[in-house]
Amino acid sequence: MPTKRYLHQEDLAKKDAITMEDRLSNLPEDLKLCILSSLDVKHAVPTSMLSKSWVPLWTRIPVLNFNCFAFGQLPGFQDFVNKVLYLRDQTTKLQRLSLTGIGMCDLKFVKNFLDYAFIHSVKELEVEICQIYKYHTWPVYLKTFCDSLTSLKLQSISEMRCPFLGPISRLKNLRDLYLKGALITDLESFLGFPMLEKLTLVDCNINTNGKTLSVHGPNLSYLTISDCRNLNYCELTTPKLRFLEYQGSDFPHLIIYDQGLPVLDTISLNFHPYGNMQKKRNFDDLISLLYAVRTAKSIRLFSYVLNLMSFFQDELVGGSSPFQNLECLVLYFGDDLESFRIASNLKAYFLQNSPDAKFTLINHVVDKYLFCDDFF
Numbered sequence: 427m428p429t430k431r432y433l434h435q436e437d438l439a440k441k442d443a444i445t446m447e448d449r450l451s452n453l454p455e456d457l458k459l460c461i462l463s464s465l466d467v468k469h470a471v472p473t474s475m476l477s478k479s480w481v482p483l484w485t486r487i488p489v490l491n492f493n494c495f496a497f498g499q500l501p502g503f504q505d506f507v508n509k510v511l512y513l514r515d516q517t518t519k520l521q522r523l524s525l526t527g528i529g530m531c532d533l534k535f536v537k538n539f540l541d542y543a544f545i546h547s548v549k550e551l552e553v554e555i556c557q558i559y560k561y562h563t564w565p566v567y568l569k570t571f572c573d574s575l576t577s578l579k580l581q582s583i584s585e586m587r588c589p590f591l592g593p594i595s596r597l598k599n600l601r602d603l604y605l606k607g608a609l610i611t612d613l614e615s616f617l618g619f620p621m622l623e624k625l626t627l628v629d630c631n632i633n634t635n636g637k638t639l640s641v642h643g644p645n646l647s648y649l650t651i652s653d654c655r656n657l658n659y660c661e662l663t664t665p666k667l668r669f670l671e672y673q674g675s676d677f678p679h680l681i682i683y684d685q686g687l688p689v690l691d692t693i694s695l696n697f698h699p700y701g702n703m704q705k706k707r708n709f710d711d712l713i714s715l716l717y718a719v720r721t722a723k724s725i726r727l728f729s730y731v732l733n734l735m736s737f738f739q740d741e742l743v744g745g746s747s748p749f750q751n752l753e754c755l756v757l758y759f760g761d762d763l764e765s766f767r768i769a770s771n772l773k774a775y776f777l778q779n780s781p782d783a784k785f786t787l788i789n790h791v792v793d794k795y796l797f798c799d800d801f802f
Contacts, residue, residue, distance in 0.1 A: 467510055468496045485515045494527035503528075504535050511542055524552040533558050537565035547574035557584035562609075564588055568596040575600055582607035585631055591615040601645075605630055610639070617642045624648040632657040638681065643667075651678075653698070662687070670719060673728075675700035677711035680718035693722040697730040709738050713748075720748035725776065728758045729765055735775075736768040742775045752780035758788045 467490055490510070497503035507525070523543045536558055543551045558565075564586050575597055580588070587609050590597065595618025603619065606628040613634055616625065622643050627650065632639055638659040641649065646664045650671040651657065657674070661681040668689055672678075673696030695715075699708075712734065735742065755776050759769040769787055777783050 467492050468506070485513060486518045487514070488519060488521040490514075490520065490522070491524045492526070494525075494529075500529065500531065504532065507539065508535075511539075516546070520546050520548040522550040522552075523548045524550075524554075526552065526554040528554065529556040530559055531555050531557075533561045533565060540564075540566055544568060544572050544575070547572075549574055550577040551575060552577075552579040552581075554579075554581040555583075557582055557586075562586055564590070566590045572597055573599050577602040579604040580606070580608070581628075585609040587611070588615075591618070593617040595619055604628075609633060613637055614640050614642065616640075620644060622646055626650040626652075627654050628652045630654045665689070668692070670694070670722075672696070672715075673698065676708060677715045679711065680715055682718050687719065687721050690719060690722045692724040692726065693719045694726040695731050696728040697734060699730060699734075705734065705737050709734055709741075717748040720750070722749065723752060724754040724756070725749070725752065726756045726758070729760045729769075732757060732759065732765070732768050732772060735772060739771065742772070745775075747776055747778045747780075749776060750779045752777060752783040754784045754786070755780075756786045756788060760789075 467484075467487075492503075492507050492510075494500065494503045497506065520543070523539075525539055536553070536555065540551075540553070562585060564580055564582075566589060568590065576599055578597070578600060579602075580586070581604075584607060586607055588605065591610065592612045593614045597619060599621050600619045601621055602624045603616075603622060604626040608627070608630045610627075610630055611633050616622065617640065620643075623645050625641070625643065625646060625648070629652070632654055633656060636658055638661050639657065640661045640663070642661075642663045643666075644664075645666055647666050648669045649662075649664065649667060651660075652671070652673050654674060657678045659681065660678045661683065663683055664687065665685050666689060667687050668691045670687075670690065670692070671694040673694075675698050677695075677697075695712075697708075697712075712731065755773070757769040757772065759765040766787070766789075773785055777785065
């Protein structure tokens with residue numbers, strides 16, 4: 427028979443549960459939706475059990491994040507995604523829709539997901555997959571203009587064609603484009619995005635048969651090209667470009683037309699030598715690239731770039747730096763004394779025309795900052 431003390435504790439627990447439910451129920455709906463939007467959809471849907479006022483809320487979430495890692499099997503994940511999209515309140519505007527962590531997936535599933543995003547005027551769209559079964563093209567075929575989309579992020583392990591790229595695009599208001607594993611064949615792949623402000627290309631195959639890839643962006647401010655293959659020549663018509671980041675196994679020939687890069691603030695270069703490195707050709711290409719971006723105010727160079735330059739220090743001593751008005755030079759060196767010495771010796775070359783620029787050495791292995799203006 428329960429004691430009085432036990433019954434008292436049970437009553438207190440019930441009162442606490444009622445109080446908690448009241449607190450959850452009294453939260454403003456905007457705050458509730460904000461909380462749910464920060465969760466993966468799998469965890470957002472069960473919140474309908476918290477209190478009566480939470481029951482329909484998950485159907486009105488403006489941000490839907492689907493992550494396959496939370497599911498044991500892909501078919502179950504696909505059924506869950508389809509069911510959520512079918513049951514959600516279709517009058518609620520979608521701010522963001524993401525689908526991540528998928529391996530081999532079905533073409534129909536990916537196409538339906540993308541079509542749903544465009545039909546419901548999503549603003550930010552992200553899809554990350556390994557590959558589509560027996561298909562190597564992103565199923566993005568727009569019959570009408572999609573004015574709502576401002577951010578598009580597509581990632582794949584296998585190469586995927588992108589039919590939405592080219593001089594004519596229906597994504598006129600796109601401001602942020604991120605492509606990983608894309609097969610890019612059109613010489614003017616980005617001409618159709620006049621509002622583009624940020625472009626990121628990672629592990630893409632630039633298959634233009636050796637011809638020049640044109641990056642034309644009147645509003646482009648941030649450009650990142652990382653580990654892309656076959657990028658031999660790249661033409662930049664980007665008068666508002668402020669940040670340029672490049673890393674790869676060689677250096678492309680940059681062609682700068684019109685007004686050049688008048689507001690370029692920062693250039694970041696990393697180098698990953700692959701196979702039998704042709705040091706002299708890589709060095710000449712690097713110097714050519716540095717001259718193309720000579721208007722930059724800040725430079726970040728990583729250890730492999732510095733090691734390459736160290737093989738030709740005699741040429742650097744006899745040559746002039748392409749940079750006239752540097753404000754900041756950051757050099758990353760490896761975890762050894764020789765790498766530190768190489769980085770220190772290159773200071774004179776880069777800052778010969780900018781003696782007042784801030785100079786910083788960073789050990790990228792331990793991420794230790796050395797403010798070398800205090801040492802030299």
